[in-house]
Amino acid sequence: MxxxxxxxxxxxxxxxxxxxxxxxxxxxxxxxxxxxxAKIVENDEFKQGLRKGQVIDLRDSAEFDRSHILGARNMPFAQFELFQGSLRKDAPVYLYDTSKAMPIRIASRLKKAGFKDIYILKGGFSKWDGKKKSKKL
Structure with a gap:
């Protein structure tokens, strides 16, 4: 035994x-x-690109409404194909979510569609130490 x-x-x-x-x-x-x-960047490099780029929050709308990076647009991962046409190929795209997996999948799609300057926030929104817009309760 x-x-x-x-x-x-x-x-x-x-x-x-x-x-x-x-x-x-x-x-x-x-x-x-x-x-x-894409280039995976730290907070400081992500902050530098905020003014000249398109900042995209891939989290769902409820999370975005609670708090998001100031100036970001919400394009939930599940509905991204609906929003993709509103992005400009001539401007950098800065992506973030709660992890890296979803931004990498979206970056792959964008790369195939002809986007060149794609950046992903390392550590996602939880590691962001810059300005946020939060919903007041």
């Missing part, structure tokens, strides 16, 4: 290791993909 227990624990360990490898691989994939389609 002891051998059966050891075998079970080895399988559990193997599955856990595979899950960790998959998680690490997924993060590496998104990081590499992000670097190809």
């Amino acid at each position: 002891l051998l059966g227990d050891i075998s079970t624990w080895l399988w559990i360990d193997l599955v856990l290791i595979l899950i960790l490898v998959w998680m690490f691989g997924a993060q590496l994939y998104w990081w590499q993909r992000g670097k190809r389609v």
